[in-house]
Amino acid sequence: MNTQSIRLTVDAAVFGYEEGHISALLIRRKYEPFKGQWALPGGFVLNDESLEDAVERELHEETGIKINYLEQLYSYGNLNRDPRGRVVSIAYFGLVRPDTFKLIASTDAQEVAWFGIHALPSLAFDHKEILTMAIDRLKAKITYQPIGFELLDKKFPFSDLEKLYSTVLGRDIDRRNFRKKFLGLKVLDELDEKISKGSGRPANLFQFNQKRYFQLIKEGIVFEI
Amino acid sequence: MNTQSIRLTVDAAVFGYEEGHISALLIRRKYEPFKGQWALPGGFVLNDESLEDAVERELHEETGIKINYLEQLYSYGNLNRDPRGRVVSIAYFGLVRPDTFKLIASTDAQEVAWFGIHALPSLAFDHKEILTMAIDRLKAKITYQPIGFELLDKKFPFSDLEKLYSTVLGRDIDRRNFRKKFLGLKVLDELDEKISKGSGRPANLFQFNQKRYFQLIKEGIVFEI
DNA sequence: ACAAAAGTGTTTTCTATACACCCATGG
């Protein structure tokens, strides 16, 4: 058997939503290679940690963030994707709520920031490719899984959900049809609280009903917006 | 930086279709660990080959098969999935045509065989989990991409396609509606040839029109059966 | 002439879409 000298990293494409913008979480690299360039948070997997643990650790070390939703995206193994030699990276797709938006750069990161997905800087390694795939995943996923909840506050007015969908999908949404369809999924609880945004009629707050959601998933229900 | 001692493998979950059965391609392991047990074809990635090259090489070495369709499935990194130590595996999903069904076991495989997906033996490592995920992918994928063509001969009667779909989806299909819908996709060419299956009216042969298919994909058309 | 598989249209039901006015609050 040959001796392998392949090393393994994890990278995270993490999205947040605020004020009608989807943003991606990036760090500025403190060390070579690509020192000073923007990149996805990530790093080498330790021998005694799972892949998920590695992503969460790196994310927390480099950005201070605690992730809300995480799933595997894709693995990248091109021969020359890393100037340090043969490095294979397993990329993850993550979402965070705005109330977790406290960024603290440290370890390998000299800076952390959110970038609107239409105003991205140039990226180290093949991270542009990874991020593009993650954005596609976000668009596809939001139409068949109610992941919007991972991007909003726990309690939110219906209009926030609507704005999120119209932002991600890049098109206008009919308020009445959207509401009809979404409430038909039966995964939202309407609360008695109201919120006022300065002017206009105050909105009822809604909340995602996780129990009901997982029950429906188990029954094989497919969500589609 | 710590020194990693993680090794990297690829594994392939490959499916074939014949006579109303979906089968998975398995090998019997010639060496430890799990010597003598059935497993997915696969093995260690070499330093100077891409992940795809590694899968295709291992598949060819161990089973003699040339793959028809291949895509990445998922990466598995649990700490104790391999008794040899820390081994992360990147799994692929593959399809082969029946006319490529010439199996030759060699290198790490002492035997190769097709197993109906409802009559699987117990498997080495976490390969049961991988194969289950691959079967789910097959079911999902066949409803929105015409991958059936990768499982049938180049020329086939329409009833073969129909039987394939009803096998994979595990339910009856209305012949008229299915034909209407599928021909509506405009990715099938009807040939002038006919085929007779012993008794009954001979069937027209069809062929997948790749050029037309990729053109429609480029235009952003979504296929749904 | 009969058994066996292939081929073919129409009707009904459901789902998606388009569309406009009233309501509750703050200033």
Add this chain to the structure above:
DNA sequence: CCATGGGTGTATAGAAAACACTTTTGT
């Protein structure tokens, strides 16, 4: 009382599903 955003129902069009008889061949 006016500006602002929130909340609601109906009519139409298009897609999916249900459904049965005729055609071509081999025996």
